[in-house]
Amino acid sequence: MAHFDPNARPFSHKWLNERLAIDTLKRVLSTEYWIPKNINFLWAMGMVLAATFGMLLISGIFLLMYYVPTTKEAFDSVNYTIMSQVGYGWLWRHIHGVAASVVFLIIYIHMFTGIYYGSYKRGREMIWISGMLLFVTFSAEAFSGYMLPWGQMSYWAGMVITNLFSLGSLHLNGLVEWIRGDYVPGQAFLSRFFMLHVLLMPLIIIGLIVLHFGTLRIPHVNNKDGEEFDFEAEAEKWKAGHRKESKVIPFNPVFLSKDVFVLGIYFMFFFYLVFYHFEFAMDPVNFDPANGLKTPPHIYPEWYFLWSYEILRPFSKNVGLIWFGFAQVIFFLLPFLDRSPNVAPANRRGIFKIWFWLLLIDMVGLTIMGKLPPVDPWSKFGTVFAYTFIALWFALPFITKMEKPVGGK
C-alpha cells in the first residue's frame, strides 16, 4: 500500500510525486535515458519526424474546423473557404501540404540511415519493423488525405489505387466496390477516407509511435560504429562526473540540445518551403475539380510513392502487381535477409557498401522514372531500374552471407 503524506500540500512536488511518481518518470524518460555519444545529426531525424508529425496534427486540427467532406463542397471548402476566408487558413493548409510531403523525405533519410549503420540488427529488429509499420500507416494517411480536396488528382488516384485491389486476373471487383462503397469514388468513398484520415489512421500512427519509442528501450539507440557496450556501466561513469570518458549522454538536456539545433535548421528549410516553394507539394492538376468523365493527360502519385509505382509499370498487369506487392513487404524482411552478424556502417562491410549505394541510386532512379510518361526511353530506364531493385533484394542474403566479420569492436 502506497504511503500518502496527509500533510502534503495539494499539487506540491511531494503531493504529485506520491501520486504520479514524477521524479521517476522524469529520470526514466529524460534525464537518465541514455543515448550514445558517438552519433551525428542523422540521429536527430527521429525528433525531426516527431516535430513534423506535430505540425501535421496541429495544422490538421485547424483545417478540420472548416473542411466539408462532401463531394459537392470539399473542393471549395479547401480552395475558397480555407484559402481566402479563414484567418491564416492558407498557412495551415500550406503547412499541412508541405509537411505531408517533407515527412516522407525525412522518413526516407531515417530509413537509409538505419540501413547504412545496420541499426536493424542484433536485438533491434523490432525497431525496424515498428518503423516500417509507421511507414505503411503514414502512406495510408498520406493517400487518404490526398483524396480530401476532391480535385482531379484526388479522384483519379482514388480510382487507380483502389482498382489495384481487384488483384489483376482475380477480378475482385466486389472487393474494390466494397472499399469504395460505390462503383466509382463518390460520396461514400470520400466520407470513409475522411474518417480514415482524421481518426483511424492517426490513432494507429500515435499508437505505433509509442511502440517505436518502446522498441528502442532495451536494445538502445545504435551509434556511428555499431559498437556494443554496457550502457549501465557507461551511465555510472557519467553520473560519477566522468563526462568525457563516458560513452553515453542523457537524453535531456545533452542529446536534446543537439536535436533542437538540428530542428532549428530543419524548420528554416521547412518554412522556406511553406512560404516560398509550396507548389511542389500541391500538384497543379489537383486544382481542377474532380471530374469522373475526364482523366487528366498525366496522372502520377506524389513523389514518395513513385518508386513502388514504377515497379508496377513495366510488367503485365498480374506480374506487375506481384512485384508491386514484393516492393511493399520486402523492406520489412531486411533484418532477416541480411545474414551477416556485423553491426557496422556500410562502408566497412565490403560488398554491402556497394549494395547500399546501388539501392539508393536505384530508388532515386525509379522515383524519377515513375513520374515521367510511360514512353521510351523513360520506360526502358524504368524497366532496368525495376529489375535492378528486384535483383538487389534477391542478392542480399548471398552478399551478406559471404561477408567477412568486421574486426575490432
Added chain:
Amino acid sequence: MKELKVLAVVVFFTLVTYWGVEPFAHSVMHKHVEGHNFAYSDINASNVKGDPAKGKAAISACTACHGIKSQGIKAPMDPVTAANTYGVNPPDLSNAGAIYDEKFLIAFMQDPAHAAIAKKMAMPPIMAGNAQGAADIAAYLKSIAPKELTPKEAFVTACGRCHANRYGKWTQIGDVPKTKGNIKTGNDVALEQFKINVAKYQDKLADYMGKLPPDLSIISRARSKEYLETFVENPQSHLKGTAMPRVGITKEGFEKVYAYLESTGDPSKPKREKTGPWVLGFFLIFTFLAYGWYKSQWKGLK
C-alpha cells in the same frame, strides 16, 4: 568536418530527386510553346487610319446586337435571350477599346472567325463594311474606352461571357446578386431565379462551344502563367481543335486579366509574403540560440 560531408550527401540525393520529379518531369510532360508577346504577326497591320467620328456614326451596325453601357446604349436582349438566339451573349463594347489589340479588332470586324481562329462564330463577317469602316469603328471604340480598367473589368470583358469565376462571385450572365431569403420559409426565390437563368445560359453556351468552358476561379494554380499567356495568345497552340477563340487581347490587357485570376486563385499571396520573413527570421534566431545551447551542453564531452 565529417557531419557537413554527410549533410552534403543527403542534400545531393534530395536535390537530384527533386530535380527529377519537378523541373525535369514537367519539362518532359508539358510541351513548350513559344510566346509572341501578343504581336499577332499573322494579321497585317491596317494601313487605313480610322476616324472615331465616322465610327460613331456607323455604330448602329454593332448596336443591333451589342450594348455600349458607357454610352447609354442598352443591349437589345438580356443574356439568356441572346444566348438562345446566338448561342452566346454578344459582349458589351464599353471597354473593348481598352484591352483588345487595334489591329486585331479591325481584322476581327472584317472576318471574325478567321481572326479568332475559331470554327464557329456567331458574329457574321463584314458587319463593318470594308477595312476603312472597321478602322473607323475600332477608332471610335478606342476613343470611348476608359484609360484604365480594373482587373475585374478586364476579366469580364475578355473572358466573362463564357467563363464563370465563382470565387469572384461572377457568372457568365453577371455578378451573383445580393438577395435575401424569405424569413418564414428560408427560400430565396430571386437567387433561385438567377441560378435558373445561369443554368439556361450555360446550357446554350455548352451547345455553342461543344462543352461548358471551365470556371476560372483557381486556374492560376492549375496552370502556369506561361501556359495561360501562350494559351490566351493562341488557344490552338496548346489545345489543337479547342473551341476557345483567340480573343486578341493586348499584353497589358492580359496582365490585367491575370491579376484578377491571381486575386481569386491565390488570394493569400499578400499575407503570405508579409508573414514569411517574420517566421523565417524567428527560426534563424531560434537556430542561433539552439546552437549556443548545444555548444554549452556538449562542451568538454569529446
Added chain:
Amino acid sequence: MSNRRDFMGMALGAFTGLGALGALYAAKRTWDPLPSVKAAGFATIDLSNVPENTLHVEKWRGKPILIIKVAKNSKPNTAPNGNDKNAYDDKRLITVGGHKFMIVVGLCTHLGCIPDYFPDKHKFICPCHGGQFNAAGEVLKAPPPSPLVIPPFKIDGTKVVLGEEGPEYKKLKESGLVS
C-alpha cells in the same frame, strides 16, 4: 559551465515561447467568425408595410428581431410590477416614417427564450419562465432582469439598417436606454 548552460537553455525556452504566442495569435484568428458571417451582420428592414399592433419577425445575425408598430393605446391588461402605463409613450420606441416602433432582439433577457406576443393584452409572455414585457419591451414581471435589448440601428427613410449605429441609436445610448 552550468550557469551558461542554464542561461542558454532558458533564453531558447523564452524565445520559443515567443514563437508559440505568434502561433496562438494565428490560431485565434482561425477561430474568428468568417468574413461572410461578419458581412451578414447588417440587415435592412423596410417598415412601411408593417401593420399596427402585430408582431413582425425579422432575422439579424442569426437572432430573431421582434418589431411592433405600436398602437396609440398599448396599455397592458395587467402589470404585476405595477407599471401598466401606455407603451406608446415609452422612450424606448423608435420613430420611423412618422410611426412609433418597438425594435428589439427577441430573446428574453432572462435565459434567451423567445417571448410570445399577445396583441389583445398588449404584452409579451415568455414561454420558458413566465417573464412578461410590455409592447415597448419593458419588464412587467420577473424573472427577466432588464428590458428586451435594442440592437444597433440606423434610420434610413422608412427603413432601418440593423448593425449600424445611427444618431437616434446613439441618443438612446446616451440616455442609458440601451446598453
